[in-house]
Amino acid sequence: MFLHNLKYEFLNNIRQKDVIFWVMCFPIILGTFFYIGFGKLYEKEEIFSEIHIAVTFVKEDDIFSSVIGKMEAADESPFEFRYADTDEAEEMLEKGDVSGIITVDDEISLTVMSSGMEQSVIKSFLDQYKSQKQIISDISANDPSKYTEAINALYAEIDAIENNSLTDGNMNYYDTYFMNLITMAALFGMVTGVFSATNNQGNLSAIGARKCLSPNNRFITMTSSLTAAFITQLCSVIIATTFVLFVLKIDMGGNIPMIYLSGAIGAFAGISIGFFIGSAGRMSVAVKDAIATSISMFCCFLSGLMVGNMKPLIEEKCPVINRINPAALISDLFYCLTIYDNYARYLEKAVTLLIISAIFITGGFLLTRRKTYENL
């Protein structure tokens, strides 16, 4: 019975033209528009991706001067150095013209206004410099012929810091839009989940009534319907992810199976929430469908699908929303795969999503556990 119901529910889902459009085609169309729209921005971003640093020399440092001189001479330098006195440097920092001030004195120090990726890169650069400075100093004293070689080696290491952005991850700002796009495709599962719930309730649909009258355990029919809904949604997420990864060639880190797994977790979360909405209350299927669509879009909005910096903004103002917003959690899964070398944060997000899904599914089953209805 489980497989019989699963097969026909899946066929019915996959053949629905509105499902095909909204769940499968819409993310691809939107992704294409993103790609076209961001094309110019990508180039612009690359041109202006240098980190601006104010350098204030209180005391001369030949080695440091050599290193930054080498960097300035390079074709693709990660940094742009602006030499200034202390007051000018502070003014530039306050205006946001530079990300930090390097003050060269007996010790080399860094002043920043806020924490962020650029500030972290500057700090890493300085840490790298400090750890190598003594070696270069020794080479300069003992074997001046190798001085240039040592400076080059230091430059190469510092350059790698910027390119790799502290980890092996990719940090392109616009790629988060594509992560949110896959998130949207996953969360559209709410609509499929709503239909899955209503098609099994005798008081909400004629199909549901007919199923309730069949000699089958309700839990089994509902579970098979949910599974069919999940498979439908999974297909959509796989298509959207494949399109983003292999057609648009968006870099989301190298762990392809984990990217698909993240999409699957997202789809499961979407289906679960939709199942709960479909199970709650006696509103019509159309109303529940509208509620599910609105919630999924609102969650995506909060996670930055429409406005890229929405998530950091929420993180600053009301971080709890980012901890429970399924869209934010799903896009965080992709983000973690792209940024971090280990899975600690990924696991944290994935487990949170699975707990949310479990709560909604349990709630849905509890709401529909009754076998007879007060009204039809």
Added chain:
Amino acid sequence: MSDTIVKIENLVKRYKELTALDHLNIEIREGEVFGLLGPNGSGKTTAINCLLSLLNYDKGNIEVFGKKMTPTSYDIKQQIGVIMQNVAVLDELTVWENINFFCGLYIKEKKKRKQYVQEAVEFTGLEDFVKFYPKKLSGGLLRRLNIACGIAHKPKLIILDEPTVAVDPQSRNRILEGIQELNHNGATIIYTSHYMEEVEQICTRIAIIDKGKNIAIGTKDELKKMIHNTETITIEIVELDSGTLRKIKSLEHVYNAVFNEDHLTIKCSGGVHNLIDVLAILKEDGVSFGRVYSELPTLNDVFLEITGKEMRDTEGQ
């Protein structure tokens, strides 16, 4: 005496202040085509939904096939086929797939199911439409698909809740013939409708329901015998004086005569020559008349006499 298939005793169902079923009692025997007749809102569908354990009820007892009916009475449900008032098919499955899907909820064995589906397709005359999707079917064909989905698993008890609503006459006749054929093949039928003609045509026993109460039950002849009226005579007359009308009213078996808008309507109780007697008086008084009708009582007359209102008057309330 045939076995009792369905037994409903003192069934009470309330929706807050409204009593939808008021101590309803019905017994349906094996092999019957049992009609539940009543105006819209009389409680027919509510009774069916309680019988099927879809709706909970406040009081009473329901037994099907000699066992108490509950939501988990899967052995009973296995033997019931339901054709609901609203068409219940999946829009994106073809005619064949729909019948196969719903039949599969009852019949696990694939080979047997295929045979049953084929028989249901033939029974409902959907052979030429098996690959069609429901949205491509006309209203009548869609109703037939709805029926095929409900009966494909060969149930012993078939419940049809207003299956001919919004159906063209041709499809309606086909559906009614099909129901009788199902009955001849051994199924017990429960048929709810507010179309009296349909119920009279196919039902072997009828319960008339009004305001959740069973107000009369029996064969159509038994029901008609319950009322005073045995014949209604209608005559088209342009002009009629009060003396002639008084003479007609004084006839032995006439209990009511009304002249209204060029029509004389005479209600008779008993007697065999009522029409001849009336026409003789008209001839004697030199009254010229047009068409003459003599009708035996209908179920509407039964309903009218018991409730004091026309069944059609109450529709949509």
